[in-house]
Amino acid sequence: MEDVQVVAMLVRRCIAGDAAAWEEIVQTYNRRIYNICYRFAGSADDAQDLTQDVFIKMYRTLSSYDSSKGAFVTWVTTITRNLLVDHFRKTKQDRMTDSMDSNASDHEDVQPLSEQIPDQKPTPDAHVRSREVSETVHQALGKLSPELREAVILRDLQDMDYREIATVLRVPEGTVKSRINRGRAELARLLQRTYRQVM
């Protein structure tokens, strides 16, 4: 995953003012952080802003990272998760009137969910179909409660182990497992309901 010694060295160089080391950290982690933000926030614009905020916070608090307390990636993910929760609380009012169909994505054409469900005929372009399914799942993921969503994202999309997730979320491992199970089940129910409506 990450070589602890190399990362610790990078962090030390960064703190000493080495711009190249910071650039390397940004290059290494920007994709991961962007994906977490995108899956949690649901929009590409928000994800881009949040990713920048995460790195700004990282840059300011880099000296507080203690390699003996945990992996750098866990520390980075914790910062990301905290910012995402803050963002979720700030934008709670905006989402009150959102509906599943009105939740448009920036990575796909803006269409209601019902129009994005593939029909029963075999789609000529398998890639397009796969993209549509991904988009449907992405929208359903956005409908999960933040507790379940973050657990599912960290486990199923970021492949973090339960112990790391427990550290990031500051809850026991048992709670993490329970949230992941409930999140997956809730997601499946949402998608089944959506498909049943259009069929």
Next chain:
Amino acid sequence: MPDHTSNGMQCNEFDVVLSDALDGILTGTALDRFQAHARSCKACGPLLAEAEAGRNWLKDLTEVEPPASLVNNILASTTGVDTQRLRVTAPVRQPKVSWLEYVQALFLEPLWATVRQPRFAMSFGMAFFALSVGLTVAGVKPADLKEISLRPTAIRHTYFATQARVIRYVDNVRAVYEVQAAIRGVKRNLTPAEPGQKQKNRKNDTSQQPEQKQERNYSQSGEQLILASTPLGPSLRDLPVVTVTTYRRFV
């Protein structure tokens, strides 16, 4: 989740090992008990199916590609450094901006954004309407504007022509007033004087001169003459009247 035992496993225990079972790390007797519980429990069986389905759905989600400018933006917002190497990896070139576009972006766009607000748009609409009505009433036609010449000589010519027209107009009006005054004088001479004429004339006086009237004014300014006497009599009836005379000066 209902907490009941089925096939030697409780539902909350099932929930704990569900993740391990889906990850494939549950083996042996524990796996057998797990599967037996899933088959017999009405709550846990569907939960297993849904959790598995949900996990399979999530497999369809691939990683999204961050924007090419993201790294550059992050570095600019943290260190303020825009390195040469980054420009090679993320070639996002800023288009060359002409001074006209610069002015447009700096001044016109914010102004236009303000103007587009409904309240301002309404005000401008009303102002335009009032202006167009005013011009129509004044007899100004937009078609006439096309014939206006903006050459210096033409402008000078227009200026002098307008000035001459105004002077002529004033002279004409003055002549009319003089004739009217002369006629009024002749009429006054021909009409015999009547009693009370003076009063009547005063009412018809249009000379804009205020009437000379005596006012009682009790305010004391430096230029007022106050004729007063101290009370000498024993009763109030014997009190003298205080007369204040104001002499107004008309300039």
